[in-house]
Amino acid sequence: MKFAACICLKVLQIIFTVATLILKKLSDKYSERLLTSNQKRLTEWMLLNTLSLTKEADEFSLLTFTGYIFISMILLICRFTEKNSNYHICEIILLSFGVIFFTTQGLLTFSIVEQLQDDVSVFSYVIGSLSFICALLFALDLFFFKRMSEPKNAISQTDLEWKTKAATYKQGLEIATNEKTACCRQAVLKTEKKLTYLRTDL
Structure with a gap:
């Protein structure tokens, strides 16, 4: 046009x-x-x-x-x-x-x-x-x-910023999820160790 x-x-x-x-x-x-x-x-x-x-x-x-x-x-x-x-x-x-x-x-x-x-x-x-x-x-x-x-560079730069933010957010969620699972695993291991040393002769 x-x-x-x-x-x-x-x-x-x-x-x-x-x-x-x-x-x-x-x-x-x-x-x-x-x-x-x-x-x-x-x-x-x-x-x-x-x-x-x-x-x-x-x-x-x-x-x-x-x-x-x-x-x-x-x-x-x-x-x-x-x-x-x-x-x-x-x-x-x-x-x-x-x-x-x-x-x-x-x-x-x-x-x-x-x-x-x-x-x-x-x-x-x-x-x-x-x-x-x-x-x-x-x-x-x-x-x-x-x-x-048209200013194509500005559009591609905006898309790149959105992709970078989305990737960063996704990585943050994965790290937080991994930390929670690691904590849960450590708690389970501790309870298992405690249960193995319980005395049963009482």
Whole structure:
């Protein structure tokens, strides 16, 4: 059940990451059309044909979206091969950076909404929301499915303790029983010795 939920979560990660990238490309094309029709408007020129105010922010968003499509597919294949084993350190690091990158992308997208025109701000709201959803999916994957295998050592240790206690208790009963029988035998021997020395001529 836990393995199936983990696989479904990773499939959702891929779906939402691909949807975010597709929407980003659509918004870029829409911004380019607005730019060519309104080249004299300074506020539209600030878009740089994208939803980012700078070229570096635009490259960061594309790197995050395209990179984590590939990473999510690799992690999904890794889960099919590893199945119920715990996450490796590499998987934990990639999921942690996914949470950080998509949260940063969502904050960057929402921070420029007021500087955009109404026609473009709709794309900004949707992309920002999808970025936060992707960050949430990576966080859920990291916190809830990091340990897939059950702690078998703890169960075996408890069983061993119970077996040890039972064996000790059984040995104690045997020792107590042996001591009682030994005492009874000694008492019988003493009475037998006393009976052999009784005088019968009286």
